[in-house]
Amino acid sequence: MRKVRFVEPAKVYRMIKNELDAAYFDVMSRGELIDRSHLRSFEENLAKFVGTKYAVGLNSGYDALHLSLRSVGIGAGDEVVVPAHTFVATCSAVVNVGATPVLVDVGKDFNIDVDKIETAISPKTRAIIAVHLSGYLADMPRIMKIAGKHRLVVIEDACQSLGSSIDSRRAGSFGLTGCWSFYPFKILGGYGDGGAITTDDPEVARFARRMRFNGEDRETGEYHGHGFTCLLDNLQAAFLDVKLRHLPAWIERRKSIAETYRHGLSDIPDLLLPHYDKPGFDHVYQNYTVRSKQGDDFSEYLKKNGIEVLTQFRKPYYRHKALNLIDRGFPETEAISREVCSLPMNVEIGSDEIEYVIQTVRDFYER
Numbered sequence: 001m002r003k004v005r006f007v008e009p010a011k012v013y014r015m016i017k018n019e020l021d022a023a024y025f026d027v028m029s030r031g032e033l034i035d036r037s038h039l040r041s042f043e044e045n046l047a048k049f050v051g052t053k054y055a056v057g058l059n060s061g062y063d064a065l066h067l068s069l070r071s072v073g074i075g076a077g078d079e080v081v082v083p084a085h086t087f088v089a090t091c092s093a094v095v096n097v098g099a100t101p102v103l104v105d106v107g108k109d110f111n112i113d114v115d116k117i118e119t120a121i122s123p124k125t126r127a128i129i130a131v132h133l134s135g136y137l138a139d140m141p142r143i144m145k146i147a148g149k150h151r152l153v154v155i156e157d158a159c160q161s162l163g164s165s166i167d168s169r170r171a172g173s174f175g176l177t178g179c180w181s182f183y184p185f186k187i188l189g190g191y192g193d194g195g196a197i198t199t200d201d202p203e204v205a206r207f208a209r210r211m212r213f214n215g216e217d218r219e220t221g222e223y224h225g226h227g228f229t230c231l232l233d234n235l236q237a238a239f240l241d242v243k244l245r246h247l248p249a250w251i252e253r254r255k256s257i258a259e260t261y262r263h264g265l266s267d268i269p270d271l272l273l274p275h276y277d278k279p280g281f282d283h284v285y286q287n288y289t290v291r292s293k294q295g296d297d298f299s300e301y302l303k304k305n306g307i308e309v310l311t312q313f314r315k316p317y318y319r320h321k322a323l324n325l326i327d328r329g330f331p332e333t334e335a336i337s338r339e340v341c342s343l344p345m346n347v348e349i350g351s352d353e354i355e356y357v358i359q360t361v362r363d364f365y366e367r
């Protein structure tokens with residue numbers, strides 16, 4: 001049977017082997033492993049790409065969220081608004097600094113429903129974490145306005161949306177910080193965990209630089225607080241710097257795959273495709289997440305026919321008992337959770353494979 005993988009890291013390696021190998025040998029032959037020139041170079045290039053003054057390399061997207069909250073002293077007694085439909089790390093970062101997450105339902109584009117944010121704001125609210133899911137930005141102009149009115153900090157969980165923009169302003173450049181994940185399957189994926197904060201605020205950048213190194217100022221040796229061990233490795237940074245150079249072209253490839261899917265599937269009434277019509281919003285398709293009325297029957301049919309798909313998240317995170325969260329009623333999140341299915345979307349996929357996915361989806365609906 002034919003197989004279409006969700007992602008194929010080994011194929012990407014073959015595509016840019018010479019550059020990745022050169023980066024590896026450069027790091028290894030110099031023996032530069034921790035906080036060296038490759039990290040600095042990647043940070044500079046990432047900041048330039050996002051459009052912020054600073055980027056600080058960390059060990060994960062979770063660390064970026066966690067240090068962002070700590071950088072403004074959010075902790076016990078504070079509330080933070082987070083979307084009900086996101087990866088659990090968005091919420092766990094809030095809980096782990098001692099604050100209380102207040103969940104808000106999402107809209108048809110999978111991002112926080114801006115009309116519902118103010119119902120979640122109380123005198124204890126300190127921040128909104130806006131998540132840009134799957135490569136498409138939350139409505140940042142409106143979120144920034146609400147935050148300004150209530151004097152709230154805005155943190156962007158942009159882990160799934162490097163390169164996406166509104167009117168050419170890129171994700172990660174609207175809020176106090178942009179939080180990035182370079183987990184291998186991300187649009188810019190490393191070869192292990194990785195993450196970063198982008199910001200225009202020199203104090204936040206300095207805080208993150210110290211906290212990633214157990215609180216130490218590397219120049220003076222002074223500890224400025226109890227910190228963490230969460231530095232982006234120099235070797236990972238070298239690989240990410242190589243891949244970042246390819247990102248603009250790879251985003252174009254993703255958009256063209258999305259158009260092929262749209263062309264092949266948009267006439268199926270029971271299938272909602274991730275194409276939205278907000279003027280100025282640019283989708284980079286980290287994921288191509290469709291909604292099928294047939295839920296598991298649909299995703300299982302694709303799997304049975306050799307197509308790897310993701311169904312994140314069939315069970316919303318607030319339904320996991322051990323997380324101890326308050327379900328305030330999230331009808332859109334509930335519907336999305338039943339229907340969600342991400343089709344293979346990556347730069348290494350072949351056109352024949354995309355055609356096979358389209359044909360298999362059509363077969364399901366034409367049976």
Ligand SMILES: Cc1ncc(COP(=O)(O)O)c(C=O)c1O
Pocket residue numbers: 059060061062063086087089090131157159160180181182183193194195
């Ligand atoms: C929306 C979102 N937030 C946070 C994270 C956490 O990133 P990481 O896995 O690098 O900690 C991820 C990625 O997994 C994510 O997709």
